[in-house]
Amino acid sequence: MTIDANTVDEYIEKVPEDRKIPISKLRDTIKRNLPSGFEECIHYKMIGFVVPHSLYPEGYHCDPKLPLPFINLASQKNYIALYHSGLYANTTLLDWFVSEYPKHATTKLDMGKSCIRFKKTEDIPYDLIAQLCEKMTVREWITLYEKNTKR
Numbered sequence: 063m064t065i066d067a068n069t070v071d072e073y074i075e076k077v078p079e080d081r082k083i084p085i086s087k088l089r090d091t092i093k094r095n096l097p098s099g100f101e102e103c104i105h106y107k108m109i110g111f112v113v114p115h116s117l118y119p120e121g122y123h124c125d126p127k128l129p130l131p132f133i134n135l136a137s138q139k140n141y142i143a144l145y146h147s148g149l150y151a152n153t154t155l156l157d158w159f160v161s162e163y164p165k166h167a168t169t170k171l172d173m174g175k176s177c178i179r180f181k182k183t184e185d186i187p188y189d190l191i192a193q194l195c196e197k198m199t200v201r202e203w204i205t206l207y208e209k210n211t212k213r
Contacts, residue, residue, distance in 0.1 A: 063139045070102060070109050077137040084142055084183040085109075088135055088191065095192040099200030100132055108136035108145075113200055123211050132203055133195070141172075141179040144191065148198045150176035151206050159194060166190040 067073035070089070077085050089109055093102065101114040105128070112129035115121055122128045134145040149156045163171045166187035172179040180186045198206075 063137060064107050065137065066107065067104055070104065073104060073109055081137050081142060081183065084180070084186055085135065085137060087188060088142070088144065088186065091188050091192050092133060092135065092195050095195035096133070097196070097199040101129070103129070105129070105131055105134060108134040110134045113204060117200060118204055130204070130207060132198075138179075141181045142183060142186070144178045144180070145176050146178065146194065147176055148203060148206070149178075149194075151210050152198075155194075155197060158197075159190075162190055162193070163187065 065073055065076045067076055074082060074085055074089070089102075092111060096111060099113065099117055100111045103110050103112060105112055110131060111133040112131050114129050118130050120126060120130075122130050131145075132147050134143075136143045136145070149159060160171060160173075166189060167185050169182055169185045172181065
């Protein structure tokens, strides 16, 4: 499910009615808990939280014209997806998240490499997502990103 939007508010307006509140609540959770420096935008046709070119002029190695992605939030066909690049790049953070998830949710964790899928919106562990957002600063993300991409 691709949503064409130029702004985050427009994106939220276009998601299915039953997902507007959970997407908005996830967005607010992320915004309130991310360390300063990340910037919200539309990124890859999703709500994105990125490292802007003003802080990391090199941009994303796959397309340097794009800012460095960190978290994306999307309404997919059968679920809401939260993509967290730090989970993919940092096994310690991933292990923490996987071990904490059952303490905060009644459903089994449905996750890919960096994608956390929420099929039942009533089971989204907002408090755990808040904690996850607090775990990595912009500088820590840039350092980890460079370590993993510049060999």
